[in-house]
Amino acid sequence: MIKKTLLALALTAISAPAAMAAQxxxxxxxxxxxxxxxxxxxxxxxxxxxxxxxxxxxxxxxxxxxxxxxxxxxxxxxxxxxxxxxxxxxxxxxxxxxxxxxxxxxxxxxxxxxxxxxxxxRVRAIYSSKERLGKLDTISYEDLVKPEFKGKICTRSGKHEYNVALVSSMIVHHGMADTKSWLEGVKANLARTPQGNDRDQVKAIKDGICDVSLGNSYYLGAMLKDPEQKAWAEAVEINFPNQTNRGAHVxxxxxxxxxxxxxxxxxxxxxxxxxxxxxxxxxxxxxxxxxxxxxxxxxxxxxSWGSFKVDALPVSDYAKHRKDALQLLDEVKFDL
Missing domain, CATH: 3.40.190.10 (Periplasmic binding protein-like II)
Structure with a gap:
């Protein structure tokens, strides 16, 4: 009986670490x-x-x-x-x-x-200067090639994953040729060479370097909570693109x-x-x-930023075009 008890205790001791690890x-x-x-x-x-x-x-x-x-x-x-x-x-x-x-x-x-x-x-939003442009309720990603935005756009690297995803979605909606033309048009309208992160683009708007930028929506919340960056966020409007057609890219x-x-x-x-x-x-x-x-x-x-229509394109559908997006960004030398 004593031997059985000791054996049971030994087995319990051996199995206890495994049980704990399983949790x-x-x-x-x-x-x-x-x-x-x-x-x-x-x-x-x-x-x-x-x-x-x-x-x-x-x-x-x-x-x-x-x-x-x-x-x-x-x-x-x-x-x-x-x-x-x-x-x-x-x-x-x-x-x-x-x-x-x-x-x-x-x-x-x-x-x-x-x-x-x-x-x-998270939305790939378009930010605009409150002072110089105000709210752009009807803006679309496609509008970024318009002459009115010549020298007024800031963005981080086109090859950053957030921008690659946006370009991938454009390929699904417009095809390779039209998306390449769009990238060429956006590049031609840049105020400076792509650089920094999404917050840096909002700071550039406040500093008067550009009037419009691409950036993820949650960065606005992060900047508003940061005493050092709050003034940047307060200098811009957040716009949800393509509300008159397919909806904003997420x-x-x-x-x-x-x-x-x-x-x-x-x-x-x-x-x-x-x-x-x-x-x-x-x-x-x-x-x-x-x-x-x-x-x-x-x-x-x-x-408080308002409701908006989301692009119904399944995420997995545009994710398939990541390599195509990178190819187009290289072809137009977007970051150079």
Whole structure:
């Protein structure tokens, strides 16, 4: 009897670490720590599952590829569709069959084969000088080639993923030839060589370098919360393009389960939590992004910018044209 008891205790001691490990999930994240930390903490509190996060702005897809089957990562949290597509192209992720994810995330914002799921959306907005141009309610991306904008446009590199996604969507709507002509026209209207980030373009508007810029919508919220950048944000209007036709282009942040995830059940629970009402609301409040789950409202600040029509083009449809977009940007020497 004593021997049986000792054996049972020994087996319990051996299995305990495995049981504890099963209640963890490992995440590689391109998303900034201050954004996801409160969401992760809430998930840990509610689920009892410990979340280990490795954050890096760049290089995580490459790290996952190098690690192969030995990677500890269960989930990838990314900041744009290009990185999600790259994960699929490199066969680094696996499908997740979840009724909850399919219910919470519209089909336009998830992979047709369930290998990635969007968590938030952001508009590729057009910012305009309040003082010199005012609100441009009817502006379109196509309008940026008009003579009235000669020498008045600022943008970051055309090859940045946010602009590549926009160009990719233009290819779907207009074809390669017309999109190339559009890029040539936008380049001809630039006030300066593409440089900096989206916030730098808004600062350039305030400084009088240009009157119009391309930039993601959530940066306006970030600048309004930053004492040093608030004046930049207050110098511009945010405009949602193409409201008289197809609607504004949106990009996404998203999540995918790695191909060799060791903690699949726990990883799926976290994915489902991130697509639920509570996390979606937290995303909206913390980062001024648009929730992907229907029925979850944006933050009060974001709502104050007004409602708008979204381009119904599925994200996966324009993501297929990333290489085409890069080819056109090279052909027109957009950044030179």
């Amino acid at each position: 963890e999930v490992n995440v590689y994240s391109n998303r900034q720590d201050e954004l996801i930390k409160p969401i992760i903490q809430q998930f840990e509190k509610e689920s009892g599952i410990k979340v280990n996060v490795v954050f890096a702005k760049e290089g995580l897809n490459e790290r996952l590829e190098r690690e192969g089957k030995l990677s500890p990562a269960d989930l990838m949290l990314t900041v744009d569709i290009s990185r999600l597509t790259d994960l699929v192209d490199k066969d680094l992720v696996q499908p997740v069959d979840s009724k909850l994810l399919q219910e919470n995330i519209p089909a336009a914002y998830r992979d047709p084969d369930n290998r990635w799921f969007a968590l938030t959306t 990009n996404v942040s998203g999540v995918a389960m790695t191909k060799y995830a060791k903690n699949k059940a726990q990883a799926q629970k976290l994915m489902e939590f991130l697509a639920g009402d509570q996390a979606q609301h937290m995303y909206a409040e913390v980062n001024a992004e648009y929730p992907v789950k229907p029925g979850v409202e944006p933050s009060a600040m974001v709502k």
